[in-house]
Amino acid sequence: MGWTRKDLLTMQELEPAEIGLILDTAASMKEIAAREIKKVPTLRGRTVVNLFYEPSTRTRTSFEIAGKWLSADVVNWSAPGSSAAKGESLLDTARNIAAMSPDVVVVRHGAAGAAALLAKALRCAVVNAGDGAHEHPTQALLDLLTIREKKGHLEGLSVAIVGDIARSRVARSNIHGMRKLGMTVTVAGPPTLIPPFVQELGVKVSHRLEEAIANVDVIMMLRLQQERMMEALIPSLREYARYWGLTPTSLGAARQDVLIMHPGPVNRGIEIAPEVADGPYSVILDQVANGVAVRMAVLFLLAGGKAQP
Amino acid sequence: MTAREKAQVLDEAALDRALIRIAHEIVEKNGGTADLAFVGLRTRGVTLAHRLAERVAAIEGVKPPVGALDITLYRDDLGLKAEQPVVRGTEIPFDLTGKTVILVDDVLFTGRTIRAALDAIMDLGRPKAIRLAILVDRGHRELPIRPDYVGKNLPTARRETVAVRLKEHDGEDRVVIEEPED
Amino acid sequence: MNALIRGGRVLDPAHDVDAVQDVLIQEGKISRLGTGLRAPDGTPTIEAGGKVVCPGFIDAHVHLREPGYEYKETVATGTKAAAAGGFTAVACMANTNPVNDNRSVTDYVLAKARSEGVVRVYPIGAVSRGLEGKELAELAELAEAGCVAFSDDGHPVMNSALLRHAMEYTLPFGLPIISHAEDAHLTGGGVMNEGAVSTELGLAGRPSAAEEVMVARDLCLAELTGAHVHIAHISTAGAVRLVRDAKARGIRVTAEVTPHHLLLTEEAVRGYDPNTKMNPPLRTKRDREALVEALADGTIDCIATDHAPHAVAEKEGDFDQAAFGIVGLETAVSLLVDRLVRPGLLDLRTLVSRFTVGPARLLNLRGGSLAPGADADITILDLERRLTIDPRAFHSKSRNTPFGGWEVTGMPWMTLVGGRVVMWERVIKGGVDA
Numbered sequence: 001m002g003w004t005r006k007d008l009l010t011m012q013e014l015e016p017a018e019i020g021l022i023l024d025t026a027a028s029m030k031e032i033a034a035r036e037i038k039k040v041p042t043l044r045g046r047t048v049v050n051l052f053y054e055p056s057t058r059t060r061t062s063f064e065i066a067g068k069w070l071s072a073d074v075v076n077w078s079a080p081g082s083s084a085a086k087g088e089s090l091l092d093t094a095r096n097i098a099a100m101s102p103d104v105v106v107v108r109h110g111a112a113g114a115a116a117l118l119a120k121a122l123r124c125a126v127v128n129a130g131d132g133a134h135e136h137p138t139q140a141l142l143d144l145l146t147i148r149e150k151k152g153h154l155e156g157l158s159v160a161i162v163g164d165i166a167r168s169r170v171a172r173s174n175i176h177g178m179r180k181l182g183m184t185v186t187v188a189g190p191p192t193l194i195p196p197f198v199q200e201l202g203v204k205v206s207h208r209l210e211e212a213i214a215n216v217d218v219i220m221m222l223r224l225q226q227e228r229m230m231e232a233l234i235p236s237l238r239e240y241a242r243y244w245g246l247t248p249t250s251l252g253a254a255r256q257d258v259l260i261m262h263p264g265p266v267n268r269g270i271e272i273a274p275e276v277a278d279g280p281y282s283v284i285l286d287q288v289a290n291g292v293a294v295r296m297a298v299l300f301l302l303a304g305g306k307a308q309p
Numbered sequence: 310m311t312a313r314e315k316a317q318v319l320d321e322a323a324l325d326r327a328l329i330r331i332a333h334e335i336v337e338k339n340g341g342t343a344d345l346a347f348v349g350l351r352t353r354g355v356t357l358a359h360r361l362a363e364r365v366a367a368i369e370g371v372k373p374p375v376g377a378l379d380i381t382l383y384r385d386d387l388g389l390k391a392e393q394p395v396v397r398g399t400e401i402p403f404d405l406t407g408k409t410v411i412l413v414d415d416v417l418f419t420g421r422t423i424r425a426a427l428d429a430i431m432d433l434g435r436p437k438a439i440r441l442a443i444l445v446d447r448g449h450r451e452l453p454i455r456p457d458y459v460g461k462n463l464p465t466a467r468r469e470t471v472a473v474r475l476k477e478h479d480g481e482d483r484v485v486i487e488e489p490e491d
Numbered sequence: 492m493n494a495l496i497r498g499g500r501v502l503d504p505a506h507d508v509d510a511v512q513d514v515l516i517q518e519g520k521i522s523r524l525g526t527g528l529r530a531p532d533g534t535p536t537i538e539a540g541g542k543v544v545c546p547g548f549i550d551a552h553v554h555l556r557e558p559g560y561e562y563k564e565t566v567a568t569g570t571k572a573a574a575a576g577g578f579t580a581v582a583c584m585a586n587t588n589p590v591n592d593n594r595s596v597t598d599y600v601l602a603k604a605r606s607e608g609v610v611r612v613y614p615i616g617a618v619s620r621g622l623e624g625k626e627l628a629e630l631a632e633l634a635e636a637g638c639v640a641f642s643d644d645g646h647p648v649m650n651s652a653l654l655r656h657a658m659e660y661t662l663p664f665g666l667p668i669i670s671h672a673e674d675a676h677l678t679g680g681g682v683m684n685e686g687a688v689s690t691e692l693g694l695a696g697r698p699s700a701a702e703e704v705m706v707a708r709d710l711c712l713a714e715l716t717g718a719h720v721h722i723a724h725i726s727t728a729g730a731v732r733l734v735r736d737a738k739a740r741g742i743r744v745t746a747e748v749t750p751h752h753l754l755l756t757e758e759a760v761r762g763y764d765p766n767t768k769m770n771p772p773l774r775t776k777r778d779r780e781a782l783v784e785a786l787a788d789g790t791i792d793c794i795a796t797d798h799a800p801h802a803v804a805e806k807e808g809d810f811d812q813a814a815f816g817i818v819g820l821e822t823a824v825s826l827l828v829d830r831l832v833r834p835g836l837l838d839l840r841t842l843v844s845r846f847t848v849g850p851a852r853l854l855n856l857r858g859g860s861l862a863p864g865a866d867a868d869i870t871i872l873d874l875e876r877r878l879t880i881d882p883r884a885f886h887s888k889s890r891n892t893p894f895g896g897w898e899v900t901g902m903p904w905m906t907l908v909g910g911r912v913v914m915w916e917r918v919i920k921g922g923v924d925a
Contacts, residue, residue, distance in 0.1 A: 028398030113763025134693030
């Protein structure tokens with residue numbers, strides 16, 4: 001079974017076999033990072049446009065490296081100081097870029113549904129690098145690859161995702177991906193940060209950190225944004241860190257073989273203590289390395305075949 | 310499109326003899342096993358590379374290292390295939406620089422696969438020399454590529470297929486010619 | 492204006508009439524109803540056999556956007572859209588630019604309506620100056636200038652004391668206060684109904700409670716002051732329950748519902764089409780069913796489209812940025828005839844009543860019935876005509892509707908205002924550019 005989709009927009013629409021294909025392809029791509037000459041000619045002559053409306057150095061760089069290692073021409077277009085600042089709409093920008101015939105557009109935007117909007121409007125492949133609070137499929141894929149590498153398999157594993165679930169596209173994408181591959185997911189956080197009816201996505205809900213992380217194979221900590229305090233969702237960062245931060249103490253409740261993950265960037269001292277982020281259970285840096293491999297796999301599957309018509 | 314077997318080219322014993330002869334030729338030409346390394350092309354080339362390495366070990370008492378090369382990312386025909394090929398990964402757990410690399414594949418046809426393999430090897434290191442060992446050469450070259458070691462030369466029609474079956478993959482050791490049933 | 496409408500099924504809920512009759516119009520008024528009527532020589536005859544002849548439909552909640560937003564709609568284009576949709580009168584909201592919070596704007600709108608309007612236009616004045624919710628608008632002058640109600644629609648009146656004072660102050664005028672019931676703190680940055688779908692789509696939600704909290708408040712204040720409060724675009728089962736209970740207790744409350752809330756739910760938002768973004772948002776299946784039930788039993792008094800034109804650029808692109816609201820004048824009647832009456836969820840008489848008696852009573856208008864002496868404002872329906880909704884054919888300047896492509900059976904066939912035909916088979920007659 002090969003890859004047949006024009007775009008990669010969500011985890012929600014993927015079949016388990018498609019997820020497996022991306023992970024397997026990504027695993028093969030990893031060896032390129034170990035080479036001295038980190039290049040294969042596969043996407044030579046293809047153009048990848050990174051269309052980033054939200055600031056993001058790490059994801060954008062990850063896609064850029066992925067494209068370049070595949071010999072593609074990578075162009076970065078970020079919103080601040082660009083035509084968007086002058087009021088050009090997303091669709092208009094997309095149409096302008098399309099007129100330059102890219103093969104892949106990688107888009108990150110603050111509005112849910114933005115990637116799908118572009119995918120409908122553009123004939124080239126579109127990769128969703130994060131659309132508002134909706135989905136961030138390559139993040140979930142690199143998370144799954146990391147877990148699979150460390151644990152040897154995915155089915156039957158249990159995961160706790162902790163933090164601002166309501167506003168997290170990382171949480172949503174991971175929930176969909178993990179559920180499809182037969183993993184159990186618990187979301188945890190103060191009630192104000194858990195979205196209503198989240199159980200309908202097939203997850204358990206916990207309002208106590210120690211209880212949530214007690215018997216899981218993987219703990220995924222989400223970044224807490226400072227603005228949440230301003231919106232009266234949490235009283236203070238201090239209180240959040242005290243009850244929901246993963247510290248050496250609270251980590252005591254977890255299993256000895258647990259993996260600790262974080263999509264980055266890490267708020268040291270808030271959702272995760274520095275010792276834990278840098279400690280022996282943390283696989284945060286593996287996630288970053290796998291990010292390039294996963295994005296190489298995605299670019300290969302989307303653009304490695306026919307050239308853009 | 311289904312294919313039917315037209316003729317058998319090598320049986321198990323003939324296949325084995327061919328590999329033994331190639332192993333001797335490699336050792337003779339190299340003057341021993343110094344700096345020798347085998348790199349097989351996925352998938353059956355890898356199996357053949359392992360067998361050749363075993364044969365060399367039987368002759369010389371030293372087994373050269375064996376690596377597996379996936380040339381999917383170097384192919385020149387990615388956009389033309391109906392079904393997208395799957396990447397299986399390259400695993401070469403040793404340094405190629407300074408080695409005499411014996412590239413091993415089961416069937417040599419147009420030569421494009423070997424061209425891609427040469428590009429891939431070059432990206433991985435700087436071997437002293439690259440030689441090509443092929444089980445069956447079926448002709449119809451489109452590029453100036455020639456094997457250094459050949460198991461069997463086999464003139465074929467373009468529409469025919471040469472199928473190499475190996476115990477590790479197909480349960481038997483046999484080489485047959487197939488033609489499409491239409 | 493004289494005319495004879497012959498052979499149609501006359502349906503006048505206000506007078507319990509449902510019979511095949513002729514209608515004679517003289518000097519712009521309804522002169523007689525009966526069978527086999529004869530008109531003076533030269534009177535134009537309208538053959539209405541097979542059609543349903545109703546009192547002119549009234550839409551109590553329309554945004555005509557003039558003055559200030561003429562790129563979205565004007566009095567001229569909005570009233571053409573109304574005529575095309577079978578409406579003979581519209582009440583237009585005050586959130587123009589400048590806001591209709593003083594009589595000069597009211598006068599302007601009425602002047603435009605006289606010179607360019609195709610149907611009757613009744614302005615609704617603002618409750619608070621500039622719609623800011625801080626100071627009262629000049630309510631007495633607005634009433635004198637011709638406003639038929641007061642509303643800050645577009646915004647809730649968050650300050651309860653201000654609303655109370657507005658209710659007390661306007662009591663002697665006999666004009667209702669139309670409440671856009673929404674707690675702005677609870678709705679925050681929400682763009683759709685808060686629920687399972689919003690969680691899945693990653694969109695910020697507006698909980699039903701945000702509407703219900705304010706409906707409850709409005710009802711308490713109506714009880715306190717004795718005022719008539721009208722709940723605009725009611726959308727939740729909880730709000731319906733509050734209104735039903737309040738009515739039972741004798742509180743002077745009325746309510747309206749939009750066609751889109753009667754037909755769509757939050758499921759329509761999947762796919763992120765900005766034409767499914769409106770305020771209040773599309774709710775759940777349960778809410779929708781409660782609205783249909785309440786419309787049938789009279790808890791909801793009238794249907795009002797909340798016609799909210801927006802330019803293309805404001806309704807394409809990402810969901811978060813898109814403007815709230817859809818147009819509704821030209822699709823309301825067809826949609827509800829096809830999707831509520833035909834499947835038997837609502838009988839035709841009730842539907843007509845909610846388009847005529849309900850709004851007329853709410854706004855204390857002369858229309859809403861076909862009694863002799865009444866203005867000859869008439870809506871004639873063709874219940875058999877099949878059509879596909881085509882936004883490109885709208886008379887409105889704007890096209891923002893999620894109903895494009897819907898196939899419906901039933902449409903407004905002819906609209907008469909004061910006895911003059913202003914619309915026939917979707918073609919506008921009369922008005923400035925007839």
